[in-house]
Amino acid sequence: MRFLTGNPRSSTGHLGIAFDEDGIRMLQVRDQRDGLRVTGAGWVPAAQASEVHTADAIRTAFINGGFTGRRCVVCLPRSEVWTQLTRFPQMPEAELKEAVVWEASDRFGIARDQLQCDWLPVGMSEGSRQEVLLVAASTERLGARLEAILEAGLRPVAVDTDFGGLGRLFSQRYRRDADQQSARVVLDVGPTGSTLLMLSGHRTTFCKSLAIGGRHFDAAVAEHLDLDEQAARELRWARLEGETTMDATTDAALTAATRSVVSELARDAMLCLRHYSVSIRGTRPEYLVLSGCHAGEPGLAEALASSCRLTVREDDQSGTLQSLAADIRAQTAGSCGPISGWAAVAGLSLRGKSPRRQSQRMAA
Numbered sequence: 001m002r003f004l005t006g007n008p009r010s011s012t013g014h015l016g017i018a019f020d021e022d023g024i025r026m027l028q029v030r031d032q033r034d035g036l037r038v039t040g041a042g043w044v045p046a047a048q049a050s051e052v053h054t055a056d057a058i059r060t061a062f063i064n065g066g067f068t069g070r071r072c073v074v075c076l077p078r079s080e081v082w083t084q085l086t087r088f089p090q091m092p093e094a095e096l097k098e099a100v101v102w103e104a105s106d107r108f109g110i111a112r113d114q115l116q117c118d119w120l121p122v123g124m125s126e127g128s129r130q131e132v133l134l135v136a137a138s139t140e141r142l143g144a145r146l147e148a149i150l151e152a153g154l155r156p157v158a159v160d161t162d163f164g165g166l167g168r169l170f171s172q173r174y175r176r177d178a179d180q181q182s183a184r185v186v187l188d189v190g191p192t193g194s195t196l197l198m199l200s201g202h203r204t205t206f207c208k209s210l211a212i213g214g215r216h217f218d219a220a221v222a223e224h225l226d227l228d229e230q231a232a233r234e235l236r237w238a239r240l241e242g243e244t245t246m247d248a249t250t251d252a253a254l255t256a257a258t259r260s261v262v263s264e265l266a267r268d269a270m271l272c273l274r275h276y277s278v279s280i281r282g283t284r285p286e287y288l289v290l291s292g293c294h295a296g297e298p299g300l301a302e303a304l305a306s307s308c309r310l311t312v313r314e315d316d317q318s319g320t321l322q323s324l325a326a327d328i329r330a331q332t333a334g335s336c337g338p339i340s341g342w343a344a345v346a347g348l349s350l351r352g353k354s355p356r357r358q359s360q361r362m363a364a
Helices: 046-051 054-064 093-108 139-151 162-169 214-225 229-241 248-280 300-308 320-331 339-352
Strands: 015-020 023-032 035-045 071-075 081-089 115-121 129-138 155-160 183-189 194-200 203-210 288-291
Touching: 015 162, 015 339, 023 054, 023 320, 023 339, 035 046, 035 054, 035 320, 054 139, 071 139, 071 162, 071 339, 081 093, 081 203, 093 115, 093 129, 115 139, 129 139, 139 155, 155 339, 162 183, 162 194, 162 203, 162 339, 183 248, 183 300, 194 248, 203 248, 214 229, 214 248, 229 248, 248 300, 288 300, 288 339, 320 339
Parallel strands: 015 071, 071 155, 183 288
Antiparallel strands: 015 023, 023 035, 081 129, 115 129, 183 194, 194 203
């Protein structure tokens, strides 16, 4: 099952459905002359999804979300997807497919018949060897997610990954031949971990999962302030959303509590970039885009800028996420969390959108 490729069809994307540890995000976008706009949006918090049948929660969000059509692209939680960079000899695609499945089974310790596996070419081929990113998921877990979607009355047409969505969203303006040497970094900070991507033009040239995510910030706050983890999570989330005014003392205490975790994540990102420049010899990136529902952690952008020696942005140069923000908040009654957490699911929706036509002059 090649689940990382798709067939774009129209100016309106498919419904993107991103499962994550904090809930289910549903988003459909359309391409207009002035950029992307929201067709429909829905948010199912994890607590709500666990209280009712998952299919019922998805069906309700779909009915209330303003979506068009039932075709959807699905993304599993980061914790349910295994990735590994590795190298293979140059070989025909049919042989590579078989080799990838065996390698994934061995690397991840899962029997072949219990694994759904795919790959992406990344980096640069050297002589007789090519570098690929193995991507695998449990057939059982994938089947359970798809069953819920089918039961909700939707039609899944593809399974993708969070980094696949991120790469697609932040590369949509980089498809000309002249853009292919334009390198950018994307660091997406999720609930359980982070993902660092290197993009050159519209291609993903490097991808690395990092262990640090929102739960590590929660644990640091809980230990530092002597709180249970749920209380720490709620306190941090209120600060990330910016919906309540936090007194200076509490704000300073939270910053002090997460400082070491922020520094560790920035250091991990710097090491990834160093590996990329030395081992893959890629083009130096122009800037770093910080995304994900925990990207707004105070001090993180500054730490990344210092460690990685790059300009850090909260959006791409076209302001893609901000163009979607008002519609997402309106459609979800403001309960959607930070807009930076919607980047991956926006990219999922783009799998169903036809690319803009370009003149020969633009493509040159």
